[in-house]
Amino acid sequence: MDALTGESNIVYDARGLVEPNADVPKISSIDGEKAEFDAQNLTTRQINLELRWLINEQGITDVTVKNPGAKHSLGVGLLTRCKITFDGSLGYFGCGIIDGPEVHVKGRVGWSACENMMSGVVVVEGNAGSLTGAAMRGGDLIVKGRLGARTGIDQKGGTILTMGSVGSMTGFMMQRGRQVICEDAGHGLGDSMYDGIIYVGGKVKSLGIDCVPGEWTDADTEFIDRKFRIYELGTPPTFQKFVCGKKLYNYDNLEASERKLVL
Amino acid sequence: MADANVATERHNPELTVGISAEYLSGKRFPYQEDISAIEDVDLMEATPGQDLNWLEDITLLVEDGVPAVFDRYSNSFVKIYFEIPKGREDEIARKVLIKHLTSGNSYGIQLKEAHAKFPQPELGPWVKGSKTVGTDWKRSVLPGWEAPAGH
Numbered sequence: 001m002d003a004l005t006g007e008s009n010i011v012y013d014a015r016g017l018v019e020p021n022a023d024v025p026k027i028s029s030i031d032g033e034k035a036e037f038d039a040q041n042l043t044t045r046q047i048n049l050e051l052r053w054l055i056n057e058q059g060i061t062d063v064t065v066k067n068p069g070a071k072h073s074l075g076v077g078l079l080t081r082c083k084i085t086f087d088g089s090l091g092y093f094g095c096g097i098i099d100g101p102e103v104h105v106k107g108r109v110g111w112s113a114c115e116n117m118m119s120g121v122v123v124v125e126g127n128a129g130s131l132t133g134a135a136m137r138g139g140d141l142i143v144k145g146r147l148g149a150r151t152g153i154d155q156k157g158g159t160i161l162t163m164g165s166v167g168s169m170t171g172f173m174m175q176r177g178r179q180v181i182c183e184d185a186g187h188g189l190g191d192s193m194y195d196g197i198i199y200v201g202g203k204v205k206s207l208g209i210d211c212v213p214g215e216w217t218d219a220d221t222e223f224i225d226r227k228f229r230i231y232e233l234g235t236p237p238t239f240q241k242f243v244c245g246k247k248l249y250n251y252d253n254l255e256a257s258e259r260k261l262v263l
Numbered sequence: 264m265a266d267a268n269v270a271t272e273r274h275n276p277e278l279t280v281g282i283s284a285e286y287l288s289g290k291r292f293p294y295q296e297d298i299s300a301i302e303d304v305d306l307m308e309a310t311p312g313q314d315l316n317w318l319e320d321i322t323l324l325v326e327d328g329v330p331a332v333f334d335r336y337s338n339s340f341v342k343i344y345f346e347i348p349k350g351r352e353d354e355i356a357r358k359v360l361i362k363h364l365t366s367g368n369s370y371g372i373q374l375k376e377a378h379a380k381f382p383q384p385e386l387g388p389w390v391k392g393s394k395t396v397g398t399d400w401k402r403s404v405l406p407g408w409e410a411p412a413g414h
């Protein structure tokens with residue numbers, strides 16, 4: 001196992017960087033439907049292999065990963081209902097392309113966490129990097145810290161909720177879904193958004209092209225109250241609502257097949 | 264009635280941009296015509312967490328002038344032919360979709376057995392105990408073709 005860790009042992013071939021060891025480590029301690037393993041000496045590939053082996057072949061529904069070590073691309077491509085706890089931080093692209101898992105990250109996450117998430121729940125205790133929830137399609141992503149730039153870029157569904165602030169160009173080209181930002185938002189909020197709703201509890205440095213204030217309705221109050229209650233986030237602040245002004249709205253000119261891409 | 268509808272759906276795919284679930288499967292399903300077939304669907308049970316989760320984005324749409332719900336797993340519309348009670352539009356759409364997915368009738372799910380590349384539940388994350396598919400995927404082989412040198 002040690003031979004595979006460390007930069008000097010990274011292997012390259014004609015296609016680029018590869019992790020050569022495709023053997024499932026099978027090191028978890030299993031107790032009924034729960035399992036736990038220490039990822040400290042495992043590569044990204046081995047950690048993901050172990051997770052898939054536990055969930056898909058051993059019938060485990062609750063996994064704790066100790067010492068994830070901020071490695072990249074952990075917990076990706078999991079397509080079943082299960083609970084995963086990362087007892088530490090994740091690197092880039094954590095929990096991408098998931099469809100069903102409920103994930104709890106006790107640390108922070110790097111760029112593009114939950115990219116293209118289809119369904120499930122991800123709760124991050126710390127901060128998250130740029131591009132969090134990029135192209136997300138469904139589910140709830142709760143970040144208790146702050147978020148970087150371009151949060152929810154190309155978001156096509158789901159809810160991104162942060163208790164902190166967000167960076168510039170948040171909601172860029174957003175097409176559906178909801179973002180709840182409890183503190184400030186950077187420049188260019190909602191730039192070129194097609195649809196969806198962005199709620200901001202703090203100050204907005206500037207709005208992006210075609211992002212305009214929206215009219216608050218009872219449905220907005222119900223939605224905000226429900227999310228804060230379910231995730232035990234306390235009393236919600238007073239939010240401003242932003243939507244697409246639809247000045248640049250050219251959906252009718254798109255081919256119908258393209259319209260489906262955002263459904 | 265169902266057969267006649269299927270016949271009209273069987274047009275040239277090159278000439279249309281609309282795809283319905285009936286076109287892909289070749290038949291219409293009972294839950295498209297009878298509301299009682301979907302009344303027992305538990306939406307909260309079918310979704311992760313304590314909320315509607317991804318179904319929050321599912322709403323009743325219209326396709327070809329017919330109420331429909333979009334199935335993102337097969338990129339097609341499931342048309343709904345029964346009368347939808349007022350005030351329950353989105354709920355009915357969600358129930359029809361979940362019934363469609365959990366019944367294994369979604370074309371995207373039907374393709375999994377043959378084409379899933381890594382292990383996953385055949386019926387998706389909505390059905391407990393669903394069979395795992397994708398455990399023995401093998402690359403397709405084109406007879407007589409050899410990879411170029413260096414690949």
